[in-house]
Amino acid sequence: MIVVKIGGAQGVSLDLISQDIAxxxxxxxxxxxxxxxxxxxxxxxxxxxxxxxxVTSVSGFSSRYTDRQTLEIFAMVANGRIxxxxxxxxxxxxxxxxxxxxxxxxxMEAHRKEAIRIVENGKQRMLRDDYTGKIVSVxxxxxxxxxxxxxxxxxxxxxxxxxxxxxxxxxxxxAAMVAGAIxxxxxxxxxxxxxxxxxxxxxxxxIPHIPRGGLEQALSFAEGRMKKKVLGAxxxxxxxxxxxIFADGRTAHPLFDAIAGKGTxxx
Amino acid sequence: MIVVKIGGAQGVSLDLISQDIAxxxxxxxxxxxxxxxxxxxxxxxxxxxxxxxxVTSVSGFSSRYTDRQTLEIFAMVANGRIxxxxxxxxxxxxxxxxxxxxxxxxxMEAHRKEAIRIVENGKQRMLRDDYTGKIVSVxxxxxxxxxxxxxxxxxxxxxxxxxxxxxxxxxxxxAAMVAGAIxxxxxxxxxxxxxxxxxxxxxxxxIPHIPRGGLEQALSFAEGRMKKKVLGAxxxxxxxxxxxIFADGRTAHPLFDAIAGKGTxxx
Numbered sequence: 001m002i003v004v005k006i007g008g009a010q011g012v013s014l015d016l017i018s019q020d021i022a023x024x025x026x027x028x029x030x031x032x033x034x035x036x037x038x039x040x041x042x043x044x045x046x047x048x049x050x051x052x053x054x055v056t057s058v059s060g061f062s063s064r065y066t067d068r069q070t071l072e073i074f075a076m077v078a079n080g081r082i083x084x085x086x087x088x089x090x091x092x093x094x095x096x097x098x099x100x101x102x103x104x105x106x107x108m109e110a111h112r113k114e115a116i117r118i119v120e121n122g123k124q125r126m127l128r129d130d131y132t133g134k135i136v137s138v139x140x141x142x143x144x145x146x147x148x149x150x151x152x153x154x155x156x157x158x159x160x161x162x163x164x165x166x167x168x169x170x171x172x173x174x175a176a177m178v179a180g181a182i183x184x185x186x187x188x189x190x191x192x193x194x195x196x197x198x199x200x201x202x203x204x205x206x207i208p209h210i211p212r213g214g215l216e217q218a219l220s221f222a223e224g225r226m227k228k229k230v231l232g233a234x235x236x237x238x239x240x241x242x243x244x245i246f247a248d249g250r251t252a253h254p255l256f257d258a259i260a261g262k263g264t265x266x267x
Numbered sequence: 268m269i270v271v272k273i274g275g276a277q278g279v280s281l282d283l284i285s286q287d288i289a290x291x292x293x294x295x296x297x298x299x300x301x302x303x304x305x306x307x308x309x310x311x312x313x314x315x316x317x318x319x320x321x322v323t324s325v326s327g328f329s330s331r332y333t334d335r336q337t338l339e340i341f342a343m344v345a346n347g348r349i350x351x352x353x354x355x356x357x358x359x360x361x362x363x364x365x366x367x368x369x370x371x372x373x374x375m376e377a378h379r380k381e382a383i384r385i386v387e388n389g390k391q392r393m394l395r396d397d398y399t400g401k402i403v404s405v406x407x408x409x410x411x412x413x414x415x416x417x418x419x420x421x422x423x424x425x426x427x428x429x430x431x432x433x434x435x436x437x438x439x440x441x442a443a444m445v446a447g448a449i450x451x452x453x454x455x456x457x458x459x460x461x462x463x464x465x466x467x468x469x470x471x472x473x474i475p476h477i478p479r480g481g482l483e484q485a486l487s488f489a490e491g492r493m494k495k496k497v498l499g500a501x502x503x504x505x506x507x508x509x510x511x512i513f514a515d516g517r518t519a520h521p522l523f524d525a526i527a528g529k530g531t532x533x534x
Contacts, residue, residue: 044315044343047314047315047316048311048314048315049314072348072352075347075348075351075352076343076344076347076348076351077343077347078347079346079347079350079351079366080342080343080344080345080346080347080348080350080351081339081342081343081347083346083347084342084343084346084347084368084370084425084433085339085342085433087370087371088370088427088431088432088433091370091373091427091431092430092431092432093431096372096373097371097372098367098371098372099346099367099368099370099371100365100366100367100371101351101366103351103354103355103358103366104354104364104365104366104367105363105364105365105413105416105418106358106363142416145412145416146372149372149409149412151372158351160355160358163359164355164358164359164360165355165359166351166352166355
């Protein structure tokens, strides 16, 4: 089984990726897709008069501030627009895709970070009423039931808290947790760069292979979003995934290229 | 098994309906929920600068004109916002709800009406590029697999054409087709009126019971949206559903009232 995370960055062609998924599933490969939603949520939030707001945690990670209204817009865009249209795109290519998010059947359970400590204008303060979470468990049995029924699950990055609240979760780390839960051999994180670079954005410094023990050092090279991918890779390997690949989603055959070892392979 | 269609009309409380669904599922009753999306799609389309447009078919039915952009907004709102928030509301009450739409796993297949003949300013003309469909089949096996796994399916009114296009379908008739496909005993259509009235909107003229053979006459009393409910009732009975109930979704216990026979019972 392969888990593929598709980023929403510019230049990534859902159509070409879907074509590769169709070829793989026709060969009998089982695939689970996880996607993001940030970029389009920003656009639509802006149009709806509730522009996105980003905050920086004390540990230096930037994340979306998800108040209740933002959570509802995020659910609408990620689980309605992106998920449905991706499922439709896959169906057109003959893949029996099945969209869901982590709230459905409690597939992804998260610890809701009700209060997060952020840095704003150089000062620390607590931010409450945030609907963001960190996934603590994925129901692999339910996902495998869908896969066994011949379906290709397409997962939107929302999870459910113990109290039943929907929360926004990081899609890279969701993909890592899904890969671990279903016992996938490979996790492929498609993005709009060729992989992890020692000296971003110099593509000549692409790191082709990172051994498992080298992930901590890799974290120091990672810029912005790439940090979460490195954390996701680490979580996936911890859960038994054999190989994680950071690959370019902008090529003509993004998945076949990744499987052939193009990009950054972590194993 | 009971199929419940929840309308999006004003005064219908998702919270109270969800509470009834929770009580029923705790009693071991299996429930499938189908919901609409029209009213909220209109609101959000307006905000996004692509206001809804309604057309009247030559046979006198009013329906949404669903161009590609409208279809994408409809998918976003119905399958993202309404579906996810309803699933969340049910999860909060202990119901293991599982949201999906008919594109997922091709659960609902529809014949896409690519061209519809409409009446505009008294003249007939053809309208093309419409993403609306009429459901031709529902995959009851897949829905029953979810139900057997302890899940409560929550279905958004989108279906898939043979070519893989997502299409907007009528939610009342979707509920009827779902009820037939899973072999439900009862189909409950909740709305914001007490049932079918002989002389709408005079609630004193509520029709408490319609025998199966009386549906054609009932169609002549039905106004607006109620016409599609009567057609849905007829389709459901044709497919083996024992009882269809048009009931008021605005009471304190909408489902228990409906099951007790309040509203218009068709059997």
